């Protein structure tokens with residue numbers, strides 16, 4: 313069984329090279345290695361842009377086409393829409409009941425984003441709940457890994473806390489103690505005694521070796537049902553059953569993509585290059601990029617370390633071109649326009665297959681809708697199964 317991965321993105325419309333190098337490249341790589349679920353976080357978009365109903369649909373499908381363009385393959389990964397699986401909202405609501413407000417107020421993105429997006433009123437209930445909705449997204453698929461950037465790791469951390477609390481509160485059946493004792497009575501008394509000793513050593517003195525030994529032993533007891541083994545495991549750890557899985561962040565090695573001005577590439581800074589930027593626009597954008605301010609005249613020498621174009625050479629040029637830039641810039645041997653051409657060529661080369669992959673979807677948008685519908689149906693099955701466990705654990709299956 314492959315391990316499960318889940319990630320999502322808010323639908324901001326056409327994506328840019330920052331999304332590609334910062335996240336999507338990684339998503340594409342993971343799809344062949346693990347069981348991947350990728351979804352459009354359209355409700356999350358509403359937490360900050362709840363008034364923009366005209367563009368959301370267009371943004372959703374533009375983004376999915378970009379996903380397909382960079383190489384996400386619906387036969388290898390599941391692509392779906394958050395808002396078409398109301399179970400996410402159900403889990404969010406149920407988790408909200410036991411989540412202290414302080415946990416949400418302390419998530420660093422809460423205050424940061426309020427500061428940053430001053431022109432939006434973000435003192436809403438939905439915005440406070442943003443990371444908890446994200447927790448529901450992750451937990452409902454029992455995902456083991458969440459590939460996200462550093463900025464999202466506090467949300468995954470909150471997700472772990474929420475899962476731990478849930479398992480602690482609801483991971484034990486009301487007759488849990490009796491059931492555990494019943495399982496223990498089916499194994500040889502000597503072994504049961506040793507397990508009890510190990511449990512104390514771990515829970516009272518934090519002895520991890522003792523825990524490992526005990527879990528190893530439990531795993532070998534193939535005569536027990538999987539449920540009973542899980543029960544015993546929870547008993548050893550002191551956690552009860554793991555109904556929700558604590559996920560790990562799969563940090564994307566940050567290949568920082570600079571914007572046209574050298575700051576981080578971002579749509580809101582107006583310094584971005586779209587994944588499928590028109591050739592003429594691309595050329596114009598690169599040619600207008602600022603360079604080392606010291607190079608006022610063609611004959612002035614410069615220094616690539618003070619030039620945003622160099623950041624692009626790091627991403628797109630091979631060693632010999634990079635050497636050519638270093639030498640030519642410092643000796644005023646090359647002009648800036650000349651220096652920019654290999655960057656333009658490099659981006660065009662990277663984009664070529666993306667345009668080709670996107671073409672059939674652009675000319676037949678119905679296929680895109682079908683891909684999303686099929687993915688959503690598949691994801692919904694998983695979400696519904698988790699919700700059955702959750703409702704039952706919370707005493708709601710009447």
Ligand code: TRP
Pocket residue numbers: 318319320321322353356445446449450458460464
């Ligand atoms: N908050 C994420 C972002 O802004 C999007 C997101 C929503 C997400 N739910 C998620 C990412 C679940 C990973 C897992 O990029």
Ligand code: SF4
Pocket residue numbers: 603604607614615616619620621622637640641642646647648649651652
């Ligand atoms: Fe930048 Fe290249 Fe011009 Fe040097 S030659 S300032 S690296 S664009």
